[in-house]
Amino acid sequence: MARKKPVLGILSRRKSLYSTRRLAEAARARSLRPKIVDALKCHLVLAQGRPRVFFEGQELAGLAAALPRIGARATAHGLAVVRQLEAQGVPLVNGAQAIAQSRDKLRCLQLLAAQGVDIPRTVLARGAGDVEMLLDQVGGLPAILKLIQGTQGVGVMIAHSRAEVESFLSTLWDLGQEILLQEFIAESKGRDVRALVVGERVVAAMRREARAGEFRSNIHRGGAGVSIALDAGFEAAAVRAARVLGLDVAGVDLLESAAGPKVMEVNSSPGFEGLERATGQDIASAIVDLAASRIAG
Numbered sequence: 001m002a003r004k005k006p007v008l009g010i011l012s013r014r015k016s017l018y019s020t021r022r023l024a025e026a027a028r029a030r031s032l033r034p035k036i037v038d039a040l041k042c043h044l045v046l047a048q049g050r051p052r053v054f055f056e057g058q059e060l061a062g063l064a065a066a067l068p069r070i071g072a073r074a075t076a077h078g079l080a081v082v083r084q085l086e087a088q089g090v091p092l093v094n095g096a097q098a099i100a101q102s103r104d105k106l107r108c109l110q111l112l113a114a115q116g117v118d119i120p121r122t123v124l125a126r127g128a129g130d131v132e133m134l135l136d137q138v139g140g141l142p143a144i145l146k147l148i149q150g151t152q153g154v155g156v157m158i159a160h161s162r163a164e165v166e167s168f169l170s171t172l173w174d175l176g177q178e179i180l181l182q183e184f185i186a187e188s189k190g191r192d193v194r195a196l197v198v199g200e201r202v203v204a205a206m207r208r209e210a211r212a213g214e215f216r217s218n219i220h221r222g223g224a225g226v227s228i229a230l231d232a233g234f235e236a237a238a239v240r241a242a243r244v245l246g247l248d249v250a251g252v253d254l255l256e257s258a259a260g261p262k263v264m265e266v267n268s269s270p271g272f273e274g275l276e277r278a279t280g281q282d283i284a285s286a287i288v289d290l291a292a293s294r295i296a297g
Contacts, residue, residue: 005033006064006295008288009090011081013038013071018273022284023067029285030292035063039070039078051087064295065091067249067287068099069269075103091294093287094268098246102268105148105180108245115244117237118262120144120255121183126173131166134181144182145169158184185262188255192264195230195238196275196283197250199290202238204281205230206274225278237261249287 008027012020015036024034037055045052053060066085070078082096101107112119121138135143145168147155159165165181172179190210195202206225230238234254241263242250251270255262272283 005031007062008032008034008291009060009063009066009085010034010036010069011039011066011078012036012069013040013074017069017271019271019284020069022272022276023069023288026282026284026288030288032064032288032292032295039068039081040074042077042081044080044084051084053081053084053088063090065093065291067093067291070099070103071269072103075100091291093248093291093294095246098248099268101245102247102250102266105146105265106178108266109180111244112241112263112266115240117241117244118260120185120262120264123181124178125169125181126178131162131169135162135165138181138183141165142184144184145172146180146182147172148178148180185255185257187258191256193228193230193234193254193256193261194225194270194275195234195252195254196270196272197238197242197247197252198283198286199248200239202230202235203286204272204275204279204283205234205238206278225274227279234261237263241266248290 010020010023014020020036024036027034037060042053042055042060045054063085068078068082070082079096079100082092082099085092086096101111106124109119109122123134123137125134135141141162142158142160143165145157145159145165157168159168169179191207193205193207195205197203205228207228208225237254238252241252245266247266247268249268249270251267252263253265253267255264275281276283
């Protein structure tokens with residue numbers, strides 16, 4: 001009798017997403033059966049000694065491993081599903097704690113800084129403070145302001161004057177938002193480096209350039225990516241950042257400063273369409289290979 005193929009769960013909102021499709025293709029090529037699971041359509045049953053997950057009316061059982069692709073809008077419930085799978089003993093490529101730590105920009109930067117990873121100077125301030133002092137602490141103007149929970153460049157602003165900083169802070173504080181004020185790295189204006197870490201190595205990297213009139217280099221905001229070979233310092237910084245946060249797979253964004261690489265952000269569910277196209281690397285297969293290595297024989 002033919003042996004059943006191990007099932008690889010891919011937690012994703014939509015089957016049609018590029019990264020989801022590519023991961024499913026890579027799984028099939030490795031004799032795994034991909035199962036796409038929308039975490040927001042799952043419900044959890046908690047009972048002594050028997051944690052269960054139900055998806056579309058059926059118990060989600062028999063997963064050999066799982067790849068969480070938890071978007072910002074599904075963070076809370078998505079993490080609950082990941083924790084339930086952890087309780088069931090399902091091997092995961094990115095666990096719940098690592099995802100949560102990377103999703104919170106402040107916590108992410110706190111952990112990186114504490115472990116000696118170089119980051120842009122950053123301040124969290126709440127309520128009416130001494131704006132001049134805050135600006136001094138991040139090196140003056142211009143300065144970057146970020147929402148703690150933003151993604152893909154959403155909630156990122158640049159301020160060129162004290163009045164702009166005061167206006168942005170006042171407005172966002174009144175809306176109950178937590179804001180990070182961050183050092184502007186002049187030599188990296190309009191560009192950054194995205195390194196995709198899988199396991200203990202960088203599998204692909206590109207330099208992203210912002211479109212004209214835009215300071216954010218995100219591909220989703222019209223930025224262009226060009227394949228690059230990372231030097232040893234940048235690769236070590238990217239891998240170190242992923243390790244500090246406990247991530248198996250991470251998109252690490254770095255700034256090219258005069259003092260060397262500065263880790264700006266770490267993404268636990270990085271899209272890789274632009275990176276695969278820019279570099280020609282098979283990122284999906286590298287991720288699935290890591291998942292497959294954790295499946296019991």
